[in-house]
Amino acid sequence: MRSPFAYTPRNRPLQAASPGAAVAYLGALLVVVFLYSSPLVLLAAGVAAVLAGLLAGARRAVRVSLRMGLGLALLIVVVNALVVNRGETVLARLGEWPLLGQVDVTLESVVAGAVIGLRALVALVAFAVYSACVDPDRVLRALRPLAGRSALTATLVSRLVPVAAADAARLHDAAALRGPGAAAVGKAALARRLLAGSLDRSVDVAATLELRGYSLEAPRARQQRRRSRYDRRFYLVGAAVLLAAIVGKVAGADEFQSYPTIEVGLAAPTLAVAALVAASGLAPLRRRSRHRARPAAKRSGQRRAPALEAGGV
Numbered sequence: 576m577r578s579p580f581a582y583t584p585r586n587r588p589l590q591a592a593s594p595g596a597a598v599a600y601l602g603a604l605l606v607v608v609f610l611y612s613s614p615l616v617l618l619a620a621g622v623a624a625v626l627a628g629l630l631a632g633a634r635r636a637v638r639v640s641l642r643m644g645l646g647l648a649l650l651i652v653v654v655n656a657l658v659v660n661r662g663e664t665v666l667a668r669l670g671e672w673p674l675l676g677q678v679d680v681t682l683e684s685v686v687a688g689a690v691i692g693l694r695a696l697v698a699l700v701a702f703a704v705y706s707a708c709v710d711p712d713r714v715l716r717a718l719r720p721l722a723g724r725s726a727l728t729a730t731l732v733s734r735l736v737p738v739a740a741a742d743a744a745r746l747h748d749a750a751a752l753r754g755p756g757a758a759a760v761g762k763a764a765l766a767r768r769l770l771a772g773s774l775d776r777s778v779d780v781a782a783t784l785e786l787r788g789y790s791l792e793a794p795r796a797r798q799q800r801r802r803s804r805y806d807r808r809f810y811l812v813g814a815a816v817l818l819a820a821i822v823g824k825v826a827g828a829d830e831f832q833s834y835p836t837i838e839v840g841l842a843a844p845t846l847a848v849a850a851l852v853a854a855s856g857l858a859p860l861r862r863r864s865r866h867r868a869r870p871a872a873k874r875s876g877q878r879r880a881p882a883l884e885a886g887g888v
Contacts, residue, residue, distance in 0.1 A: 578737030578744075579635035580706040587708075588805040589631040589859040594714045596809035600858060601627070601705050603813040607820045607852055608697045613831040614690055614839060616823075619849035621697040624704060626856030633707035640703035647699070648692025655688030656680045661834045687833040706737070731780065738776070743769050812858040816851065823848035 577583075584590060589597055604627075607620045628637035657675065662683025669678040711734055746768055750760040823829070828848045830840020 578740040579633075579639045580703055580740065581737035582707060582710055583632070584710070585632045585708075587631045587859060588808070588861055589627065589704075589708045590710070592803045592805040592809050594709055594717050596803070596806040596813075597705070597709045599813035600809040600855075601701050603816040603820070604701050604852070604855070605698060606817055608694055608701070610820055610824060611829045611848075612690055612694075613829050613845055613849075614693065615841070615845055615849045616829065616852060617690065617693045617697060619853040621693070621700065622853045623856030624697055624700040626853075627859050628700065628704040628707070630857070630859040630861070631704065631708045633704055636703040636707035637700060640700045641696070644696030644699040648689070648696050651692040651695060652685060652688035655691065656684045659684040659687065663835050683833050683835065683837055686837050690831070690833065735773075735776070735780075739769065739773055742772055809858060812855050816855050819848055819851045 589600075592600075601624075604620050604624055607616065611617060611620075625637055625641070628634070657669075657672075657678055657680070660677070660679045660681065662681030664682035665679050666682055666685070667680040669680065672678045743765070746765050750765065753760070823844050826844040827840075827842070828844035830838070830842060830845055832838040
């Protein structure tokens with residue numbers, strides 16, 4: 576079973592672009608996510624991340640990350656509603672709780688938790704698109720002359736996390752196929768088995784890397800690689816999103832307040848930033864080549880001509 580977050584080579588612009596261009600594009604969305612608190616801008620960033628993943632062919636990664644992110648967002652909302660008692664609109668008074676004291680669930684704390692959960696959800700989707708669409712081997716080759724050990728560590732993490740997720744799914748399926756008479760396998764036992772397997776794999780990977788000479792210094796010579804024709808597009812879109820986010824932040828586009836009352840700004844700067852961020856999700860769109868359609872039209876015209884002549888005869 577292949578993990579949905581594992582890199583899959585596809586003939587799409589985001590996969591064909593260089594790692595720097597892809598990181599600049601997705602990193603600009605993450606900057607917007609962590610810079611803004613406005614729900615409208617966060618929703619626009621989420622739409623952009625989902626569109627980018629769907630246009631890049633990472634449908635499974637987007638679907639799984641949305642499911643995981645929704646669960647995480649719900650947990651954040653519940654915890655924030657129980658821990659934070661600020662706000663003027665009280666929805667429920669739950670009395671005294673151990674370690675928490677008086678617990679009053681307010682509308683403002685629920686909305687604030689929802690904003691934090693939305694931020695976590697969008698960030699998770701963006702990282703999922705990166706994991707499924709950016710080749711970690713190309714990232715390692717690009718960063719090895721600068722920081723070889725850090726690049727190797729990051730590449731191994733991006734490679735082994737999907738493997739660990741696939742191992743967890745296989746262990747869960749194996750536990751379910753033991754039959755009704757077998758003893759139930761708890762999550763703790765599955766976690767211990769997954770941790771033991773991960774440690775064994777890490778030892779094997781370390782030995783393999785040592786035998787292949789990864790402990791030696793990186794070569795001085797750098798290979799000149801041809802840039803992709805999509806690099807300029809992603810660099811420009813990432814720069815436009817980053818510039819719009821900074822200018823909009825200075826112009827007051829992040830108009831949102833959760834305490835003591837909820838205030839959501841819908842001014843022109845907020846709408847402009849949200850529209851630009853949402854439109855940036857169309858950057859991985861692949862244009863259809865016109866040169867392929869013309870020969871097909873000529874061939875179809877050539878096929879119709881004999882048929883008309885035969886009909887006329």
